[in-house]
Amino acid sequence: MNRRHFLSGGLRGSLLLALGSVLGAVTGRAKARTTVWQIDPWQCTACGRCATECVLELSAVKCVHSFDMCGYCQLCTGYFEPDPNRLNTAAENQLCPTGALQRSFIEEPYYEYTINEPLCVGCAKCVKGCTMFGNGSLHLQIRQDRCLNCNECAIARACPADAIHRVSALQPYQFKSRERKT
Amino acid sequence: MSQAVAPRFPPPEFTETSHVLPVPTAPGVPAVWFQYLDVAVLIAALVFVSWLLLRRRSRAGVVATGIFSILYFGFWKKGCICSIGSIQNIAQALSDSSFGVPLTVLFFGFTPLIFALFFGRVFCAAVCPHGALQDLVLLKPIKVPAWLDHSLRMLAWIYLGLAVVFAVTGGGFIICQYDPFVPLFRLSGSLTMVLLGVSLLVVGIFVGRPYCRFLCPYGVLLGLASSVSKWRVRITPDTCTQCRLCEESCPFGAIEKSTVEAPVRPQATDQRRLLLLLVLLPILIATGAGLGGMAGGALARKHRVVNLAERLQLENTGVVPDTTDASATFRAGTRSLESLDAEARALRHRYTVAARWCGAWIGLVVGLKLLSLAILRKRPDYEANQSRCLGCARCYRYCPQELQRLGLPVPAPPATAVE
Numbered sequence: 357m358n359r360r361h362f363l364s365g366g367l368r369g370s371l372l373l374a375l376g377s378v379l380g381a382v383t384g385r386a387k388a389r390t391t392v393w394q395i396d397p398w399q400c401t402a403c404g405r406c407a408t409e410c411v412l413e414l415s416a417v418k419c420v421h422s423f424d425m426c427g428y429c430q431l432c433t434g435y436f437e438p439d440p441n442r443l444n445t446a447a448e449n450q451l452c453p454t455g456a457l458q459r460s461f462i463e464e465p466y467y468e469y470t471i472n473e474p475l476c477v478g479c480a481k482c483v484k485g486c487t488m489f490g491n492g493s494l495h496l497q498i499r500q501d502r503c504l505n506c507n508e509c510a511i512a513r514a515c516p517a518d519a520i521h522r523v524s525a526l527q528p529y530q531f532k533s534r535e536r537k538t
Numbered sequence: 539m540s541q542a543v544a545p546r547f548p549p550p551e552f553t554e555t556s557h558v559l560p561v562p563t564a565p566g567v568p569a570v571w572f573q574y575l576d577v578a579v580l581i582a583a584l585v586f587v588s589w590l591l592l593r594r595r596s597r598a599g600v601v602a603t604g605i606f607s608i609l610y611f612g613f614w615k616k617g618c619i620c621s622i623g624s625i626q627n628i629a630q631a632l633s634d635s636s637f638g639v640p641l642t643v644l645f646f647g648f649t650p651l652i653f654a655l656f657f658g659r660v661f662c663a664a665v666c667p668h669g670a671l672q673d674l675v676l677l678k679p680i681k682v683p684a685w686l687d688h689s690l691r692m693l694a695w696i697y698l699g700l701a702v703v704f705a706v707t708g709g710g711f712i713i714c715q716y717d718p719f720v721p722l723f724r725l726s727g728s729l730t731m732v733l734l735g736v737s738l739l740v741v742g743i744f745v746g747r748p749y750c751r752f753l754c755p756y757g758v759l760l761g762l763a764s765s766v767s768k769w770r771v772r773i774t775p776d777t778c779t780q781c782r783l784c785e786e787s788c789p790f791g792a793i794e795k796s797t798v799e800a801p802v803r804p805q806a807t808d809q810r811r812l813l814l815l816l817v818l819l820p821i822l823i824a825t826g827a828g829l830g831g832m833a834g835g836a837l838a839r840k841h842r843v844v845n846l847a848e849r850l851q852l853e854n855t856g857v858v859p860d861t862t863d864a865s866a867t868f869r870a871g872t873r874s875l876e877s878l879d880a881e882a883r884a885l886r887h888r889y890t891v892a893a894r895w896c897g898a899w900i901g902l903v904v905g906l907k908l909l910s911l912a913i914l915r916k917r918p919d920y921e922a923n924q925s926r927c928l929g930c931a932r933c934y935r936y937c938p939q940e941l942q943r944l945g946l947p948v949p950a951p952p953a954t955a956v957e
Binding site: 382 | 541542543545546547548549550552553554555557559560561562563564565566567568570573616618619623624626627628631632635637638639640641642643644648651652655656710711714715720721724725726727762763766767768842862863864866867
């Protein structure tokens with residue numbers, strides 16, 4: 357019994373040492389400051405996977421609007437279906453499947469488009485319309501109050517443009533602006 | 539560095555109203571102390587379960603803590619962060635110097651292992667929500683034949699090897715992708731994953747903790763650490779009287795019989811078998827490495843860059859007529875096909891090397907398993923195998939001495955023991 361105790365004690369000690377050295381090797385790269393997942397909107401191709409691939413039932417990705425980039429157009433290609441019947445707020449004319457993108461009149465000829473976030477599912481239909489034919493002011497962002505910060509982000513894995521990466525939690529958003537950071 | 543983006547449509551010039559442009563809202567990241575709370579809960583739970591299991595010897599306490607863990611680490615934390623997955627972060631950080639690991643992940647990765655070195659698998663007992671969940675559904679335990687149990691346990695070692703291969707090559711975290719219970723904790727997930735989780739739970743009604751025993755890659759490490767643990771689960775609080783009442787009590791096949799009454803095997807046969815297995819060990823390792831090297835190319839396809847490069851080649855040679863979103867995005871971008879191909883080649887090489895190591899690892903594991911089965915260890919008492927015992931505390935109440943200690947009525951010994 358004594359020999360067995362001695363052996364197991366020795367093995368325990370060496371396993372502790374091994375664990376300690378792995379820990380030491382990794383601790384050099386440990387970060388107290390956490391990172392979070394975020395979409396680079398300039399790389400995003402608005403494929404629509406964000407709405408379906410997120411592990412949450414309702415995706416953590418939502419559309420956001422950089423108003424300083426918006427042209428405040430009356431015929432918004434992010435808001436209206438292609439070839440809309442009329443330029444009004446009737447559901448048949450809208451691109452957004454949930455009516456989350458809302459339009460309000462400011463002054464002739466300008467309209468403002470805001471996102472009703474609880475309704476938005478992150479399907480990127482408006483983003484695609486806005487980016488292809490407009491100023492590209494509508495874009496997707498991971499909303500950090502909703503994101504679970506999974507070890508491996510499911511939409512990052514599915515993203516065909518490899519647009520989703522970890523960023524510092526100090527700057528958790530990458531909003532589009534007129535100045536594109538490179 | 540920044541460059542101006544020319545808008546297609548000019549910005550509005552409000553003249554009639556003094557409209558101010560709104561700015562997008564930016565709801566913040568949950569506070570960091572929130573994560574350290576998880577670490578504190580983890581350590582507190584480990585200490586508490588160690589005390590319950592080894593000192594208090596309380597099954598009820600272990601079950602209650604398990605339910606807490608299911609609620610906290612499972613449903614509240616939605617199964618993430620978890621120690622099982624942390625293996626991958628640590629493996630990737632060791633191979634890729636640019637990959638940083640959050641401190642909380644390190645805590646979750648190492649604390650249960652350190653506890654296992656001293657108190658056994660207390661993490662499995664009631665702190666891991668996966669284990670606790672399976673422990674709750676275990677209603678009609680059946681005995682898995684020893685040969686099947688030993689063979690299925692190999693799967694976890696292979697899974698661990700593969701998970702490390704994919705983590706060090708940047709191919710993704712397969713433990714997280716194929717986690718069977720996280721979709722249940724999140725109440726959402728792909729149909730296949732939900733079905734896998736549910737079917738494991740259904741199997742778990744009869745077979746004790748199938749994920750923990752046969753698949754869990756972290757359980758492999760915990761088992762190793764626990765096999766030399768300083769303190770361990772002792773079935774009897776006093777001395778074993780060889781009454782055999784506990785013999786069938788473990789639903790996980792962890793209780794090993796006393797060798798006092800075991801038939802003596804001829805020593806010459808044992809020695810010959812041992813020698814044969816020792817010769818077989820390097821052969822198994824070499825075979826594993828060879829097979830692994832061959833599988834490297836197939837494993838590499840899981841990496842996005844290799845996958846994209848192969849897809850583009852198929853498209854360029856006209857084998858497939860259409861494009862995927864990924865290949866269309868690549869074609870629209872500025873990166874050259876040559877640089878992508880070069881990266882894919884380097885990755886394939888990396889996968890081949892990693893898969894060769896993984897194959898050798900599997901060979902080593904199989905060889906050592908056979909060796910360990912061939913060596914007969916003397917055990918004077920009925921005891922729980924230190925590396926297999928999951929610390930559920932079921933066996934305690936089977937021991938008449940324990941019942942006596944608790945002042946409960948002791949059942950009459952079985953007929954066979956009376957003789």
